[in-house]
Amino acid sequence: MRIVTWNVNSLNARLGRVERWLEAFEPDVLCLQETKLSDDAFPAMAFQSMGYETLHHGEGRWNGVAILSRVGIEDPIGGFGDDVEPDTDARIAWATCGGVRVASCYVPNGRSLDDDHYQYKLRWLDRLAADLDGQCDPGDDVVVCGDYNIAPDDRDVWNPTKLEGQTHVSQAERDRLTALEQWGLVDVFREHHDDDGLYSWWDYRGGAFHKKQGMRIDLLMTTRSVADEARLVVVDRNERKGPKDDPPSDHAPVVLELAR
């Protein structure tokens, strides 16, 4: 079973690439972030014809998350599953796919540490932890994946010194990630790779990809039972390449293959 997370930075702009990628890699579950579509505009038929059921939660111009599954979609939720007032942004969707409770998350960017958006990011992560605890047990098969906009440690950024005092690497954000780990989630990519320099996102500007200047901010956080079944966890960095007339997302897909 293959479960994948990919921030596509507009599904309209990326649909051809996503379809070709699905053909080539045949994931069972594909979690998308930043579709930038309303639910009406989501191309459900295109994916259905390839054998995928879909769940999309979007608002239009910004954000938007989706789950594509060829192993079923049960108990779908667009947004948080708690009964608190709806989030202002479309940043999370839940579904059970082939017995695994899956969340596709687009964590707020934060912009800068003195920005209100950073406080929203921290609150959002607290709400994610509470929502997870409300729906799931650490003994369940759970994958909370997506664009976390957090680099878990200094191995996950190309220049830790340069990024000091910025969002994505601050202690408060990393503490939120630690809280998820204390609940029972595992950064499954890190269980399989110790090296630094293994990124999932590279800025479009300044040739960052070719200079190997990126961050690992797209994470598959799984419960122990799922992590123990992991055969392979890889970033498909080839997908970050491409010509100007068929441009890549600034994020690459992160693939988890389970022995089931």
Added chain:
DNA sequence: ATGGTCGTTTGACGA
């Protein structure tokens, strides 16, 4: 060299 590019859009703004 202190910017640099995309995608939303047609003027900035977000990442």
